[in-house]
Every structure is written in structure tokens, then in C-alpha cells.
Amino acid sequence: xxxxxxxxxxxxxxxxxxxxxxxxxxxxxxxxxxxxxxxxxxxxxxxxxxxxxxxxxxxxxxxxxxxxxxxxxxxxxxxxxxxxxxxxxxxxxxxxxxxxxxxxxxxxxxxxxxxxxxxxxxxxxxxxxxxxxxxxxxxxxxxxxxxxxxxxxxxxxxxxxxxxxxxxxxxxxxxxxxxxxxxxxxxxxxxxxxxxxxxxxxxxxxxxxxxxxxxxxxxxxxxxxxxxxxxxxxxxxxxxxxxxxxxxxxxxxxxxxxxxxxxxxxxxxxxxxxxxxxxxxxxxxxxxxxxxxxxxxxxxxxxxxxxxxxxxxxxxxxxxxxxxxxxxxxxxxxxxxxxxxxxxxxxx
Amino acid sequence: xxxxxxxxxxxxxxxxxxxxxxxxxxxxxxxxxxxxxxxxxxxxxxxxxxxxxxxxxxxxxxxxxxxxxxxxxxxxxxxxxxxxxxxxxxxxxxxxxxxxxxxxxxxxxxxxxxxxxxxxxxxxxxxxxxxxxxxxxxxxxxxxxxxxxxxxxxxxxxxxxxxxxxxxxxxxxxxxxxxxxxxxxxxxxxxxxxxxxxxxxxxxxxxxxxxxxxxxxxxxxxxxxxxxxxxxxxxxxxxxxxxxxxxxxxxxxxxxxxxxxxxxxxxxxxxxxxxxxxxxxxxxxxxxxxxxxxxxxxxxxxxxxxxxxxxxxxxxxxxxxxxxxxxxxxxxxxxxxxxxxxxxxxxx
Numbered sequence: 278x279x280x281x282x283x284x285x286x287x288x289x290x291x292x293x294x295x296x297x298x299x300x301x302x303x304x305x306x307x308x309x310x311x312x313x314x315x316x317x318x319x320x321x322x323x324x325x326x327x328x329x330x331x332x333x334x335x336x337x338x339x340x341x342x343x344x345x346x347x348x349x350x351x352x353x354x355x356x357x358x359x360x361x362x363x364x365x366x367x368x369x370x371x372x373x374x375x376x377x378x379x380x381x382x383x384x385x386x387x388x389x390x391x392x393x394x395x396x397x398x399x400x401x402x403x404x405x406x407x408x409x410x411x412x413x414x415x416x417x418x419x420x421x422x423x424x425x426x427x428x429x430x431x432x433x434x435x436x437x438x439x440x441x442x443x444x445x446x447x448x449x450x451x452x453x454x455x456x457x458x459x460x461x462x463x464x465x466x467x468x469x470x471x472x473x474x475x476x477x478x479x480x481x482x483x484x485x486x487x488x489x490x491x492x493x494x495x496x497x498x499x500x501x502x503x504x505x506x507x508x509x510x511x512x513x514x515x516x517x518x519x520x521x522x523x524x525x526x527x528x529x530x531x532x533x534x535x536x537x538x539x540x541x542x543x544x545x546x547x548x549x550x551x552x553x554x555x556x557x558x559x560x561x562x563x564x565x566x567x568x569x570x571x572x573x574x575x576x577x578x579x580x581x582x583x584x585x586x587x588x589x590x591x592x593x594x595x596x597x598x599x600x601x602x603x604x605x606x607x608x609x610x611x612x613x614x615x616x617x618x619x620x621x622x623x624x625x
Numbered sequence: 626x627x628x629x630x631x632x633x634x635x636x637x638x639x640x641x642x643x644x645x646x647x648x649x650x651x652x653x654x655x656x657x658x659x660x661x662x663x664x665x666x667x668x669x670x671x672x673x674x675x676x677x678x679x680x681x682x683x684x685x686x687x688x689x690x691x692x693x694x695x696x697x698x699x700x701x702x703x704x705x706x707x708x709x710x711x712x713x714x715x716x717x718x719x720x721x722x723x724x725x726x727x728x729x730x731x732x733x734x735x736x737x738x739x740x741x742x743x744x745x746x747x748x749x750x751x752x753x754x755x756x757x758x759x760x761x762x763x764x765x766x767x768x769x770x771x772x773x774x775x776x777x778x779x780x781x782x783x784x785x786x787x788x789x790x791x792x793x794x795x796x797x798x799x800x801x802x803x804x805x806x807x808x809x810x811x812x813x814x815x816x817x818x819x820x821x822x823x824x825x826x827x828x829x830x831x832x833x834x835x836x837x838x839x840x841x842x843x844x845x846x847x848x849x850x851x852x853x854x855x856x857x858x859x860x861x862x863x864x865x866x867x868x869x870x871x872x873x874x875x876x877x878x879x880x881x882x883x884x885x886x887x888x889x890x891x892x893x894x895x896x897x898x899x900x901x902x903x904x905x906x907x908x909x910x911x912x913x914x915x916x917x918x919x920x921x922x923x924x925x926x927x928x929x930x931x932x933x934x935x936x937x938x939x940x941x942x943x944x945x946x947x948x949x950x951x952x953x954x955x956x957x958x959x960x961x962x963x964x965x966x967x968x969x970x971x972x973x
Contacts, residue, residue, distance in 0.1 A: 297970050300859075300970065301859060301964065301969075302858070302859025302860025302864045302905075303860050303963050303964035304963040304964065306859075306860075307868075307963070325794065325795075326795055326796070327721070327794055327855075328690055328717045328720065328855060328856070329688045329690035329718055329720065329783075331686050331688050331721060331787065331794075332686065332687050332688070332689065333686055334682060334687050338679050338681055339680050339681070339682050339687075339784075340677045340679050340680075341677060341678045341680065341727065341729060341762060341782075342676055342677035342678070342763055343729035343730070343731045343763055343764060343765050343780070344731065344765045345731040345732070345733050345765050345767045345780060347733060347769050369676045369677050372676065372677065373677050373679060379689065381689060381690075381691035381782050382691070383691045383692065383693040383731075383780045383782075385693050385695060385733070385778055414689060415690055416691060417691050417692045417693050417780075419693045419694075419778075419971075420970070421695050421775065422971075425773075425775040426773060426774065427769065430767075430769075430778070432691070432731045432765075432782075434689075434691055434729050434731075434780075435677075436689065439679065446673065446675055446679075447673075447674055448674070507675075507676060508676070511648075511649060511650025511654075512651050513650075516650045516651055520655075615651050615652040615655070616649065616650075616652065621649075622645050622648065622649070622768070622770070623648075623767075623769060623770075
């Protein structure tokens with residue numbers, strides 16, 4: 278993403294739309310980059326103006342994560358595709374126990390998309406990046422014809438560092454370990470589905486999308502030997518716990534009553550026919566640690582605004598089948614399987 | 626991109642198509658990742674199976690570049706969107722004078738896309754990455770409904786290191802410097818446009834898409850003080866030289882007779898109504914260096930298979946207007962302006 282100052286005819290950010298020429302490598306593309314992206318994302322590295330960013334890295338292992346965002350609709354209660362694209366990748370980097378430092382941003386724009394909406398999205402990204410303490414250091418813009426996109430798709434790739442001695446990874450869950458979550462499940466997915474279905478819940482249920490790196494830093498400080506962290510996004514708690522059970526070769530036992538859930542989300546899920554365990558979250562993390570560490574980790578989580586409703590929701594058990602089981606309120610138990618298919622398309 | 630081994634029902638790679646469930650975070654997505662991506666891209670870092678890759682970096686500055694690829698058609702003479710997505714980002718990293726090491730890969734798949742075509746694309750990526758000596762260390766897959774994509778879009782983000790003392794950057798062109806290119810211009814754009822227009826040139830004109838990091842390493846060894854390198858992709862030679870003229874605050878004088886161009890490309894451009902100076906390349910680089918370095922750089926370029934048709938094509942001049950001028954064969958001169966709009970949509 279070069280920042281070019283020539284040919285400064287102003288973009289019509291009020292009534293203009295994305296045109297094929299904005300992806301052509303010529304003057305129109307330079308204007309879009311200069312007047313919209315470079316302005317919003319301004320930093321010294323981006324201002325290098327080359328096709329690649331040159332950056333210095335502190336000591337430690339490097340962590341990298343990438344995500345493409347195709348959420349529909351683009352704007353939703355609690356966020357939009359822009360800040361979601363920052364939060365999501367910041368979280369994936371931070372969940373290694375590391376510090377996210379840099380983001381790249383790749384845009385696939387659909388011809389005809391209003392520039393004023395693009396500006397809102399880009400400014401949300403910039404705001405989210407500032408809040409999370411990361412810099413957007415390089416980017417790319419492509420434009421596709423009407424009918425070959427859906428307004429805006431965004432890829433973000435995040436780079437960070439992990440201090441030596443921190444070793445948080447999906448295969449480290451051990452029988453006896455405790456499973457923690459930082460708050461209510463299902464808010465993101467229900468906010469999006471309510472909006473799509475026109476249910477009118479959107480006034481009360483907001484997406485939980487947030488950058489969790491601050492919370493994670495506090496958690497790692499309190500309990501440096503956290504075994505596993507992962508965010509239950511697509512496929513919700515169920516998919517993420519099944520992934521981790523597989524990766525660690527263990528079973529998981531969840532206690533239904535302990536899983537934090539808002540009444541509105543429970544109600545909306547009933548109406549929408551959704552199982553909240555499978556509903557996506559965008560500001561939640563699962564942490565797995567020894568029983569000894571669990572209480573101090575919970576205390577650290579509850580001391581942070583994004584962890585105030587944190588809870589211990591289950592235990593890692595021996596199970597050669599790697600099943601995830603839910604102990605229900607009535608003393609029963611059921612297997613929480615992977616979903617075979619797609620419950621909520623384009624949720625992130 | 627987690628690699629998951631459970632639920633190993635085989636994907637139907639012969640007759641199957643992308644389904645919405647392949648993006649849902651459940652079993653179908655796990656199968657797609659496991660049986661298609663993880664197989665093709667296999668390496669120890671990807672096999673960590675977390676949402677982020679943990680990697681060690683050699684000493685030096687880090688360089689990062691990102692690009693989304695939306696080329697249409699997906700398959701073309703000389704390549705496809707898969708190896709193009711590797712070549713393009715490998716080149717953007719290498720053009721800093723650095724060594725590309727790692728790639729991330731983000732896929733946006735359209736519902737209904739044949740899995741066998743996706744397999745071909747993914748295997749091309751893997752092959753191109755192997756040849757270029759880079760590892761695909763983490764990835765992401767999203768699926769959008771029919772009519773909201775165009776088969777496959779791919780984002781790649783590249784990470785590399787630059788040795789201390791190498792300082793190649795777009796603002797370093799100085800009056801008196803020489804401008805070099807590593808071979809024939811216009812092959813990529815003309816190959817694509819011929820295919821789109823059904824002109825039947827595709828049998829003779831192939832895309833030049835290639836990873837240039839080997840060539841670049843030889844060039845940096847021969848002339849460590851190269852001032853500028855950049856690849857003339859979208860917008861061609863004209864757009865890239867105008868960008869660099871702006872960034873360095875200089876003018877550029879090209880000599881038309883010195884710019885390497887195939888007769889077939891010249892002929893196709895006449896029929897298609899294209900100016901070859903504006904046509905995209907995907908295996909070409911421009912280098913700018915002192916007059917003293919120019920001959921040894923040219924020699925080093927010509928000694929590499931991807932530089933055997935290299936030439937010195939012009940000179941950097943003082944010009945407060947930052948114009949790019951072309952000296953024509955008849956002794957005249959014309960200004961090579963930025964294109965205002967889009968000459969060749971979705972060329973990369």
C-alpha cells in the first residue's frame with residue numbers, strides 16, 4: 278500500500294462509490310489509498326510507501342495469524358466488518374500468550390460500494406487498531422465487478438512476539454485441567470442472526486466483538502503456565518472444545534449451569550432454533566490450566582473489564598474418544614458433537 | 626488453520642464442490658483443511674495446528690507484504706491464481722532485498738466451486754512455495770454464497786528478513802541513476818486479455834508469473850547498493866515508474882527501443898487496443914542503481930534464467946514535476962502519464 282500524494286483530486290466520500298478503476302493500479306487507486314486508507318491508518322511504517330513494510334522485531338518467538346472476514350451484514354449491533362477484522366486477528370495472535378504488534382490489511386471491494394460506508398469501516402479498523410495498540414503496516418486493495426463480491430471482504434494478518442518460557446498450545450490440555458471462559462457466550466452470533474432474521478433483538482443483544490490482548494496479558498502475568506487458549510468463534514464453544522479435545526487427545530466435561538449465558542441470548546436461540554453452544558463469539562476466549570492455577574487465573578480475568586463475567590465451566594478428562602460432554606442441570610449428560618455442516622453462514 | 630485428523634470421511638475431490646458447510650467451523654471445514662490444504666502445504670509449523678503459527682526469525686529487519694488475488698480467469702496460460710498468489714507476495718517481500726521465509730494463505734471460496742479445481746490451485750501454491758523456498762505456515766478458509774464471489778479469491782501475506790546494510794526503497798532514486806528491467810514486458814496482461822477476448826494468442830503468449838527471489842538474491846550480491854526495486858504489476862511499467870518518480874521526487878527517461886518486448890505482445894496489444902507500457906507483469910522487476918553499478922547488475926541479471934533478457938531501459942533525471950518520459954524511436958518524446966482508471970480489471 279503505497280501512500281501517494283500526487284493528483285490530489287478529492288474522493289467523493291459522501292456520494293461516491295467504488296469503481297473498477299479503484300483497483301486498477303492507476304491514479305484512482307492512488308487517490309483511494311491516499312485519501313482513505315493512509316489517512317485512517319497513518320503510522321511511520323505504512324508511510325514508507327513501499328509494497329512491503331520494513332519493521333523491527335523485539336526478541337522472542339514470532340507468531341503469525343491470518344483471517345479473511347466475509348461477515349454479512351457488514352454493519353451490526355456492536356461493530357462492523359472493519360473493527361471485527363482487527364479484533365479477530367489481534368485475538369488470534371494474542372491467544373498464543375504473545376503481544377500483537379502489526380497488522381496487514383487486504384481489501385476486496387465490490388464495484389458500486391458506497392465510499393462513505395468504506396470510510397466508516399476503515400475508520401473503525403483504525404480505531405480498533407489504536408485501542409489494541411497495533412499498527413496497520415501494509416495493505417492491498419482489489420476491486421471486483423458487481424455480483425462477484427458483497428460490498429467488502431477484508432483479510433487481516435497479524436504479527437506478534439511471544440516471550441520465552443510461554444508455551445500456550447492446543448495440544449497441552451491434560452486430564453484434571455480446568456476450563457475457563459471470560460464471559461457470556463453467543464452474543465455475537467445471536468446479534469447477527471437476529472439482524473438477518475429481522476427479529477428486533479438487535480436493540481438489546483450486541484456483538485461481543487473486542488480485542489482481548491489486554492485481558493490476555495493480565496492472564497499470562499497471573500498464570501504464565503496456562504496450557505491452552507483459543508477463541509470460540511465459528512462453530513462456537515462446541516467446535517473449539519472438540520478441536521482442542523482432538524488436538525490434546527483428551528475429553529472435556531462441561532457443566533451446563535456454569536456456562537455464562539444471557540437470558541436474552543437463551544430466548545433468542547430458542548426462537549431461532551439455535552444451540553447456543555454452537556453460536557459464534559468474537560470477544561470470548563477459552564483457557565485451560567492446572568487446577569492449582571485456575572483460581573488465580575479466574576481472579577485475574579474478573580479484574581479486567583472484558584473478563585468480569587468469567588467462570589470455570591468444566592474439566593479436562595481422560596477419554597480416548599476425545600468426546601466433549603455436557604452435564605445438564607437435571608443430572609444428565611449429553612455428547613456435544615462437532616456440527617457436520619454450517620449453522621451460521623458468514624458469521625465472521 | 627488447524628490440522629485435524631478426526632472424522633476422516635474422504636472429500637470427493639473428483640466431483641465434489643465447495644459447500645457453505647466448508648466454511649462453518651465444523652466437521653466439513655475440518656475435512657477440507659485436513660485433506661486438501663494441510664496435505665498440500667505440509668510443514669512442521671503448519672502442523673502446530675493452532676490458530677496462529679509460532680516461528681523463529683533470523684537476525685535482521687523483518688519485511689511484511691500482503692496481497693489479495695482476484696484474477697479472472699482463475700486458470701491461464703503459464704499459471705493459475707494459486708501459484709500467482711505465491712509468486713506475487715514472494716516478489717513483494719524479496720524486492721526489499723530480503724529473503725522471503727513464510728507465507729500465510731487466506732481463501733474466500735464461492736459455494737459450488739469444484740473441489741478438483743481447488744485441489745489444482747492449492748497444489749500449484751504448494752509447488753510454487755517449495756520452489757521459492759518459503760513455507761505456508763498458517764491459513765484461513767471462508768465460504769460465501771453463489772453470486773458473492775468468483776470461484777476463489779486468495780490473500781497471501783509474506784514475511785521475510787533483510788540483512789543489515791541493505792536499504793532498497795522507493796524514495797532512493799537519484800538523478801543519473803540507471804533503470805533496469807529483467808526481461809520482456811506485457812506477457813502476463815496480454816496472456817490474460819487474449820484469453821478473455823478469445824483471441825487465440827494463448828497458445829503463444831504465456832504469463833511471465835514467477836518467483837523472483839533467486840534472481841533478486843543474485844542481484845543484491847552483485848550490487849548491494851541497489852537504490853530501488855519494484856515489480857511493475859497492475860498498471861504496468863507506466864504506473865510503477867510514476868509511483869517511484871513521485872516517491873523519489875525525480876523524473877524518469879525511458880528509451881523506447883531499449884524496453885524488451887516480444888513481437889507477439891506488440892501485435893496483440895495493437896489488436897486489443899492496449900498500450901504495453903500499462904500492461905501488467907507478474908515476473909518482472911525494475912531496479913534502479915548508480916551508473917557505476919548498472920553494468921555489473923546487468924551482468925548478474927543476465928546470468929540468471931529469469932533475467933537473461935534484462936536490459937538498461939532508461940535514466941533517472943531531475944524533474945520537479947516527476948514526469949516519466951519516453952524517448953521514441955523517431956527521436957521524439959512523450960509523457961507516460963498515470964492511467965486515471967482501470968485498463969485491465971482483475972489482472973492479479
